[in-house]
Amino acid sequence: MSSTPDVIRNRFLGFLIWQSILSTAVFVLWKALLAPFTLNPLLPSLFGCLAFIFFCLSMSLFAISIHAVASPQHHRPASILELALGLMRLVFAASSRPQDGNFRRRARVSIGIVLLVSAAALSGLLAIISIVGGSYRGSLHELIGGMGSRGFAIGVLYGIYHVFKQRWVLVFPIIQRPAFFSFKMDVPSAIKRALKFSIAAYMFSALLMICLPRQHKNLVAGWSYFANQFTFYTGSFVVILCWELIQHLHKVLHTKRFMFAPPKGSAAAETNPSEPLLAALEESPPRSLLQYLAYLDLSMVCGTNIDIWRRAAVFEETGDTYKRVIAACTRPLEQLASKLGEGLPSSIDSIYQLSNQLLSPYEIHQNSEILESFNDFQLYAWCAQAAASLTAHSHQEDRFGVAQLSGGHASVLSTLLSCLLAVETFMGKKTNLQSSLGPAGIKWATNSSARREIAMAMNKRKDSPLHLKAYSLADVLKISIYCIVSEFHDEMTSSAKLGLLEKDWLSSGKPVFGSRELLLLKLQLFLTFRAS
Template sequence: MSIGGDGDMVVKNRFLGFLIWQSVQSTAIFLLCKLLLFSPFTQRPLSPSLAGCVAFLAFQLSLLLFSTSVSVVASPYPDRPASLSELALGLVRLLFVSGGQPLSLDIRRRAKITLSFVLFVTASALSGFLSVVCVGWNCDLSAGLQPWHRLEIIGFRGFAVGFFYGLHSLFKRRWVLEFPIIQRPPFFSFKMGLPSAIGRALKLSGAAYLLSSALAVFLTKEFQGQVTMGKFIAEQIIFYIGIFTVFLCWELSHHLHQVLHTKRFIFAPPKGSAAAETNPSEPLLAVLEESTPRSLLQHLAYLDLCMICESNADTWRRAAFFEETGETYKRVVAVCLRPLEKLASKLDEGLESYSVDKSFQLSHQLQSPTDWQLDSRLLETFYNFQLCAWCARIAASLTVHSHKEDRFGVAQLSGSNAAVISTLMSCLLAVETFMGKKTNLQSPHHLMGPAGIKWAALSTGRRDVTVSSMGKKRGNPQYSKAYSMADILRTSIYHIVSAFHDEMLNSAKAGLLEKDWIISSKPLYGTHEILLQKLRLFLDFRAS
């Protein structure tokens, strides 16, 4: 399969496929609910009517609105939206301070995210209004009310449950695309998620029903007229079934969107074609180098590259990385190390900016360190966790495979092996510092074993206590990601060390370990001495 020119067509085709399959499943749910669940409350459930056809088309239109809003707000990168105060301040600067100059790219990007969130909640509320009305339109809900009064009551409650669902989805960060660890066929992945989607629809529909019932108390028209107990109970049952039907369609749409947009796409020309024989890596590298950062297309390209490097299914594509000139291999390594370099740089900047002066210490001396607000830059550091995890695994797997598959020695001659080891260890040191660990370079007579490295808790000042509490506080949303990232980096380094253990030991005996496996320029984090001692610790299998 080839990308056929513009890589954005990949995302557009998946969006169109999502809309088609969403309409199929929503049609099946609508018909089954009408025939099975609503038939006891309908006089002629099997007889077609113009009102029923209009209700069905309006129901599909409401789900189209919801599905489109889901695709607009969805992103593989959990970026932070702009707050109301930031939006107001930016508007004031735009109108009165900056003299009409455009705002910064960061503010504009986060303002667009906030706008997309507002549109998603609004679309969910409108979709709830229309879909709940359409589902229960032909049912016997007279209960002494006029038709427009029924429409007002049902529509209001549908609007409320849609608004509730939109806020719940944003609060639970369900707009973030999470790529599965194991890639399965789309049908199997969709089938595996059906029980959880149905269970979530039951829970949310119950909570939304109670919320809408509390709000419906203010609709005094609902209680006008003579309402028998039997009709009132039937009305509540019908309304709950309608909410559950709508929520089930929404949950399945969410699940279908995740499945279709996170499955692997192969960025390669067809096997056996002329392009596959000459330069099969160019389509993938073009997307990796030219796609928009943090976009879905970029994530799909990194996922494809990770599958190439870790599995043995596309060995012909991996073999093309080790071509004689070495340019392809250097390009692949460069695109893999770029996110890791940004991770280490951001952590370095964030930890430095977190240094506190005496005035800050005095103003916070009566507060617990765990109550302090984390710096926003440190909170955003692990937003790109998925991409950084893939890059660490790609760099390690590609380096390990070069030990046997690199016939021309381009990995070692180009200095890529040293760049990979140095970047992985710099990232590991930065993440461990964030978690509350610190690497101390000791004098020779204080060395702990041949590695010559000592781990100690940060306790040399207020900044150390703050950083330690930052990483160790379990309420911190980045706590699990920091520890997971450290485990992935540590495993990746061990993967390389295990493959090149004999070569590294020979280099260490000859005094060339730093020259062969550590870059000569300044590391991203730490020093050459720290990296060298850290590498020796891995050689002794004592890094933890």
């Protein structure tokens, strides 16, 4: 098994190898289909060998560029003005050093996007010349100036489309399948997207030819002209199809599960099988691809019965592994609840103002600071599911009682309830807790007009990313809480009858959001299966 730091590097090297095989197969297949339109198709030539080499290099350039900018989390890129102002602050203002990290991260995203579009443009130029050159009827000057310029334009258009659709953000599939099966499933969709985009790109590049200098307009008339146009369109379709397949291959290879565990039967598996996973959770850079893979592996270990031996190792006698796992799961949820609680007063006006503007979801995503709180939606979902599943399985699998003795049950429930209340408050959702406590008993009910403004804004933007992520996260948190309540329903009911529900199932400290009374009433709703 590869060491943990080498996971991403090995996947990148494997991705480069497989994309080279894929590009070669597409190039050879296309040349075989186009053989009737090629002069001397059976005779190898120097241009043919060079065309194949440059085509593979162009696809490798595109593959490296999408890997360089790919990230499991969406970061807002810095605008040109922000880059200029940030650079001036870094040079002339020493007080801006605490903000250097945020500025550098956004600056790297902006530079990466520019490099991606530039690499796609250069890849389009080289790929079109390589794949069309063997069948082009005209001079070399016309091939480079005409077809090459159109390929450059197609590359720029595809790079902008790639950035606008945020396809550089790695989205992990809900169901993990074998890599070959996952790749095969999306091939028909990739062909359809390539066909649609190639039509639009052909029309765009044809309009561009009008603006080219006069010497690039000397097109060959008659049959040769239509043959060149047919060859260019089919060649552009093949190039775009390769880009689509490479992009999908990158997502499949980098979002598949990696098992952070030693092999069964080894000495490490017998002594401490959880150490590689804990090292990846705690020592990897925050919000990095390596950390996402670690949380994905943790979620599958806790929520499925595939690796029962690994889940059983979490409940080891000392309880140290269990505490570290629970801390790794609850820490991101506590940060989200705290961030929403702090940003709620200042975010109300911005949401309300954005709701009155005719902006697209992408523009809202780019301009709203609020969305940054939900950029880690997938990570929050894994944390909630892993913590809830591990708590539920502890009822039957915790032989030493480390979960109960360490207070893990109360910690997990308090965190999940606090995070759910923060998300629901942020969405402006009305709950029946008001009728139980009254406005004076609810800490956050005094700002009811602000909540109504948020609700109005959210209702106006039901298709916005903010609305979808907030409601999806609320559903995940509810399901996670119900998972625990269903497993420990008898114990919770007994504690409620004795008046010990708060003492036994909620943390003693102050919650990160709301109050202990509010969390207790929310838990009672779940206990009676009335929370919705």
